[in-house]
Amino acid sequence: MKRLLPLLTGLVLLLSACGREDLSALNPQGPVAQKQYDLMKLSIGIMGLVVVVVFIICIYVLIRFRRRKGDNTIPKQVEGNHTLEIIWTVIPLVLLLILGVPTIKDVFGLAKDYSKDKNAVQVKVTAHQYWWEFEYTDYGITTGQELIVPTDKVISFELAAADVKHSFWIPAIGGKMDTNPGSTNRMYLEFPKEGVFRGKCAELCGPSHALMDFKAKAVSPESFDRWVAAMKAPAVMPADAELAEKFTSQCLSCHAVGENGGNSAPNLTGVGGRQTVGGILYNDEAPTEQNLHDWITNPEAVKAGAMMPSSEDTGLTDEEVSSISKYLADYKLDY
Ligand code: HEC
Ligand SMILES: [Cu+2]
Known part of the structure; x- marks a missing residue:
């Protein structure tokens, strides 16, 4: 145990440093996650209680009724004990009821259909x-x-x-x-x-x-x-006409801004205000414009298998990529 301690401490530090702090089901920030967390606590609590009680009884029996040195007599033989049998049938039944009633209630509650609710x-x-x-x-x-x-x-x-x-x-x-x-x-x-x-x-x-x-x-x-x-306001297109034309022909075949463009790629309206580029390049770790530039130049290098052509495929020059990145980084929505 002494030797394992530093390892355990290291592991705890490592795991707590995993990613940003908001990615935990153990720190619920809304009623749905709270209900799910409460169910987890309840079931782990009951399981923990059972484990502790069973182990305590088990260890007690092992020590108290162990075979002592020089004792060769056969212990008293017992068969059936109604009181004990009732106790170990009723206790699990009660535990299952304590676990089952809130679980079933929440499972059905969380499946509530709000698809016709005018307020949702x-x-x-x-x-x-x-x-x-x-x-x-x-x-x-x-x-x-x-x-x-x-x-x-x-x-x-x-x-x-x-x-x-x-x-x-x-x-x-x-x-x-x-x-x-x-x-x-x-x-x-x-x-x-x-x-x-x-x-x-x-x-x-x-x-x-x-x-x-x-x-x-x-x-x-x-x-x-x-x-x-x-989002419903008219799209902001690049101010430079030539660039707007490039953007339309090279990007809006898949993407959309405002009413313009396609729908086979993320809508880019207000993309400059997002926390990330491509969901994973954090704009608080590098400037948005830089992240956009990296992404547009070679999406595959950021996300293997990303279904977007690189600037080499589309034939955009680095200068054009820079101008598009600047335009997109400045495209923020006020809200
Ligand atoms: C063939 C379709 C296609 C074309 C053409 C295309 N893209 Fe994409 N783009 C995608 C797809 C698909 C994604 C999402 C990839 C992913 O995240 O896995 C994407 C993601 C992006 C993102 C990230 C969006 C976000 O919300 O984080 C930006 C920015 C972007 N593209 C800009 C451009 C620009 C600029 C052009 C033109 C030079 C362009 N794209 C051309 C398909 C395309
Ligand atoms: Cu997936």
Whole structure:
């Protein structure tokens, strides 16, 4: 044990340093995650209690009734004991009831369908290799990588995948739920606290599975309304006409800004205000413009298997990549 201690301390330090602090199901930031956490505590508590009691009895019996030196008599033979049998049948039954009643209540409670609720915000989530698309069906807007939600409403999710199976998970808020190609799953979440919560794909889906992050940003109701309005405002295109033409022909075949463009890649409206580029290059670790430049030059180097051409493929010069990066970094929404 003495020799293991430094190792254990090291491990605890290492694990606590894993990633940003918001990626923990053990630090719930909303009612759904709280319920799930309470169930975990209850079941682990009961299991722990059983283990401790059984071990104490076991060790006591081993010591108290061990064979002593020189004692060769056969112990008293016992067969059946009604009192004991009733006790060890009733105790597990009671424990299972304590565990079962809240579990069943919460499992059904958390499956509540808010898809017809006029007060809930409906969000259609589509998981792609390796990015997330969020469509707000009531507002007619779509965004990528960053889910913006108001703190005062239930968010009702309809989950699906465009290619292979993924899984939608925001550990601090609740989840997780599979997103399947060809069928939909539903779940709801609530975000009572303002803040940014990291989401993860929780189903091995390809070489960049571990990089398939997204952010859930919970904002005040007023801020959410401003965000919706800003998303619906006319797109801001590059000021330089030549650059706007390049951007349209090379990028908007897949991406969209405002009403312009395609829908096979993350919507880039307000991309400069996102916390990350590509879900994984943090804009507080390197300037947004730098991250954009790295990404646009060679997405494959950031995320193996990313379905976006490099600047070599599209024939953009480094200067053009820089100008596009500057334009996108400056493209922020006020909300
Ligand atoms: C063939 C379709 C396609 C084309 C063309 C394309 N992209 Fe992409 N782009 C994608 C896909 C797919 C992703 C998401 C990749 C991922 O995260 O795995 C992406 C991601 C991005 C992101 C990150 C978005 C975010 O929210 O973090 C930026 C920025 C971007 N592309 C800019 C550009 C620019 C600029 C061009 C033009 C030079 C361009 N893309 C051309 C498909 C494309
Ligand atoms: Cu995935």
